[in-house]
Amino acid sequence: MRLSSAQLFNQSITSVLQKQTATSKIIEQMDSGKKVNTAGDDPVASQGIDNLNQKNALVDQFMKNIDYATNRLAVTESKLGSAENLTSSIRDQVLRAVNGTLGESERQMIADEMKGSLEELLSIANTKDESGNYMFSGFSTNKEPFAFDNSTPPKIVYSGDSGIKNSLVQAGVALGTNIPGDSAFMKAANGLGDYSVNYLASQQGDFSVKTAKIADAATYVADIYVFNFTDNGAGGTNLQVLDSANNPVANVINFDATQPVSFNGIEVRIDGKPSAGDSFSMAPQAEVSVFDTISRAIALIEDPNSANTPQGRAQLAQILNNIGSGVNQISSARSVAGNNLKIVESYTEVHIEEKVVNTSALSLLEDLDYASAITEFEKQQLALNAVSSVFSKVGSVSLFDYI
Template identity: 30%
Template sequence: MRISTQSFFERSAAGMGRLQQKLFQVQRQIGAGTKFLTPSGDPVAAARALGVSQSLAETAQYAASRSRAGQSLSMEESALQSATGVLQNVKTLIVQAGNGTLTAADRGTLATALESQFAELLGVANSTDGNGQYLFAGFKGDAPPFVEQGDGTVNYMGNAGQRLVQVDVARQIAATDDGESVFGAVQGSAMRVPAAAAGNGGSGVFSNVSVADGLNYTVTFNSSATYTVSYVAADGTPVAVGPQVFTPGQSIAVAGLTMQIDGAPIAGDVFTVQDATSAGADVFQAVRDLIGALRVPATDAAAMAKVLNALSTADVKINNAHDNVLTVRSAVGSRLAELDSLNASGEWRNIVDQTYLSELQDLDYASALSEFAQRETNLRATQQTFARLQSIALFNYL
């Protein structure tokens, strides 16, 4: 078979071109560090790699969301820790104020100290997350949630919303708590709150209060010697027990109520024992009422009874508020712990996906370099062979 010179050159050039193209492809793979340069190079692996890349992107987004939620919850936990400390200080001041040797000036000094604690607690309740958003404002994070009015009362201007963050495929977590549930609520197990009516004129002082059922009680003195206990039964029926004979210092025990009243109540004096919510769960109002009671000079037994009764009421309310803040703080801690767990599982999932993605598309450099050397040798040998063959002619042997 005779092969023309032109055909020889064309076939040789085409063969060397193919070898050079394959060598260039391996060289590009080495430069890019990937098994395939385009999806057409390995359609199945490319499709799987796309799915794994999307999973990695979602994992990264969830990790970023958990980071933001963790930052917000950490700042809330810090604020709640401060609130816990303030309420503990208030409880200590209440105990000090109950010292019978204190003068009106001493109680005024304690009231001033309570004013400072009140301001600190209000500042904690209006804490921000560092980005201008108020932690305890619900969805109204751009404005202070607690606003003090001219009369000293504090109004909650936020709402009951919780900012939820998607921290995993099927898990949303609350990154904040609304202020009403923190500073204006109590737990279901909160102590019942005894109180003396503001208009009491006698020197009766309550103590040793307990309730064996879930009812609210009212003790009304008909005279300095008799009283009537009224309540609403579980079936909604109003009940009044009395008049009963009053003996100072002797326990009143009617239905589920036990209460001791010392001193000398007068006709019209009223004492109540209510569940914590009915008695008012606003911690700011509890502190403000206590401050007001300590600032009134106790010049006689009736005035001193008002102070002592106010202290007892405030003590129970502050204890309930303190327990509520601790419960919320515990819930925040649980959410932070859950975020840590989700971060750990997210990191593990990320490692697994990265490993699989590497298996799909990362180049085996040892094999690729070996193939490159082999193809380069083949191309060089082909070129040298072509150079020798094209120089062979009959005239060279004449």
């Protein structure tokens, strides 16, 4: 077989280039610390590396979402805790104010304290986050959620919505990161049940409605009802209940406060002893606002003509029930925030462990073994030197040297 000088030259230069490429590849690996820098280095390993990098990127996004949710929920839980304590203290202030030994000026001082507490509670409900967004406005974070309206007496109105912002903390797992203001402050369960009661200033008997609930949904008729007590001629009272059209719906002879009054699917329990001529009305109301309840308490305490009257005491019983219900509502909202915070923290641990597993697998696929790489580099360097030497000698040989 005959080899031309050109063929020898081409074979030699190819060998040199191959060894240079192999050497350069090892140098590149040593510089990057990775044994797989391109898909061509190891197609199978490269695909595994891409999958693991995508998983880690997803975990990083989940961790960012968790950090956001943790911060929001922690502040929410703290603010609701302050609101719960404040509302409980307001209830204690109401109990102090109705002490019969207090004078008008002393009651006014307590009322003024309650006004300050109400303003503080309103400030908590209008809390902003670090970005200037209202925390208890639902989705309407640019709107101040709570403010007094122009009615007389003024009431607190809610301008936010019921939106709950969810944060994805795991594939298929979204947790709420906020508590809408209406569910925290405006929708406390009515302390009496499903109806609120309006007592008259003419009330003489020392009584109040203990509960007014829907007992049978199938026969229930929603309406405004009036309770009229009349003399039964034997030292007691009879009771007649009228609907809004003045039609009798219940007649109780010899009223007994130990027995409930039932009509139109409603059950009413009255505590105390009504007097002949007493009357009150009740209207459907399943939910109450803690703000309006406190405002009513302040108005009652400030009115010297009502605070220690049968009407005032009856109103007070209803107010105290509703403030207690407001405390429970805030506490329940706080529990939701606290539980979500615990759940978020548990996913933090899950993602940290997942990141460790993924990073370990990634290291096995792409990290360079420097000891092996240095050995291989020396081998390739030696081979390159040998090939270069041969190429140098072959390149300088000429047939004319032997003629």
